Amino acid sequence: MQLSAQKIKRCREQKGWSQEVLAKATGLSLRTIQRIEADKRASAESVLAIASALEVMPNQLQSADDEIQVNWTRRMIMTGAIAIAALLATLISLFNLVSDVSHYLDLPTLMFMSGFTALFSLLSFGTSGFKKVMTGLKYLFAREVIGGESARLLGKLYGQQITYLYASAVVLLLIGLIAVIKDIATDPATSNLLYLLDNILPVLILPFLYAVVINEAILRPLKHKLELHSG
Known part of the structure; x- marks a missing residue:
């Protein structure tokens, strides 16, 4: 320490x-x-x-500007990896029970949300802050983190990441709603309820599913861990 x-x-x-x-x-x-x-x-x-x-x-007695420290062990890393793998397997199984897993995969949506979050992170934190956020994901595999003010600051950065991901989902929702309104105005056939449910509604809801999974399964637990051990 x-x-x-x-x-x-x-x-x-x-x-x-x-x-x-x-x-x-x-x-x-x-x-x-x-x-x-x-x-x-x-x-x-x-x-x-x-x-x-x-x-x-x-x-x-702890230094305010100390670096985050972790007593890495192979057991800790394996435990974290197994926990994440189990979480992913549970989610995939749950999705598969409802519908085909491919229905929940949308690469353009993932790319937009990742790009949106990265862009606003760079604007908010700068290059150094964004680098800390990316490299700090490794602490998800640690049982205990010691970092004082550094850990507290990184926890706040992840709190902003959570906000940005939910914000990107809202932006996609608004863009989708505008597109739906324009389609209905130009082509009345698209106002059919079955068409909307089959083609439009999944696109509008999927970003929120991604945001919830990433935020509540990864970023928020990591944020709480950093804040808990920040002293």
């Missing part, structure tokens, strides 16, 4: 403690305390010991 040397030193000096006294209070060696204040990094156990001795919460 990345810490703030200034915060540790300030808390230590408020108690009138030297590094030697802090070492004795925590049960850590003097060299460990010196290394932590110099490198600004420590294990979770060391952080808990220091926080307990200084009578503060562990996140109060």
Whole structure:
């Protein structure tokens, strides 16, 4: 975990403690305390010991600009991959029970929603923010994320992604409604209820299905995980 040397030193000096006294209070060696204040990094156990001795919460010692950290293990990655695979299999099975899976696949709609979301992300966050959003998807496979302000900021970015995806679905709905109105005005045959149900309604609803699946199965859980472990 990345810490703030200034915060540790300030808390230590408020108690009138030297590094030697802090070492004795925590049960850590003097060299460990010196290394932590110099490198600004420590294990979770060391952080808990220091926080307990200084009578503060562990996140109060954490650096505000630290990088997100994850203790990656093969088991964590496999568990995340299996969970996502199980989710996809469940959705595909559910879709297949109702109708053929191909009825739910529409490449132009997916491309539009992806492009719309990416464009507004670039406009809102810039290139660096958009890169963080794309690379941050890997944290979906982590059981625990430690990141302080960085994790909190990334969680907010994913919150905006959720909004943009739902917004893209609304834009597609409005475009589709305009097209339907124009078709009905120019060709009365298209006002037939069966025609509308078969050709128009699925196109209008499908973007919302994509938005719900992506947002509620991927982005929102990832957002909650980042915010939960942001300290």
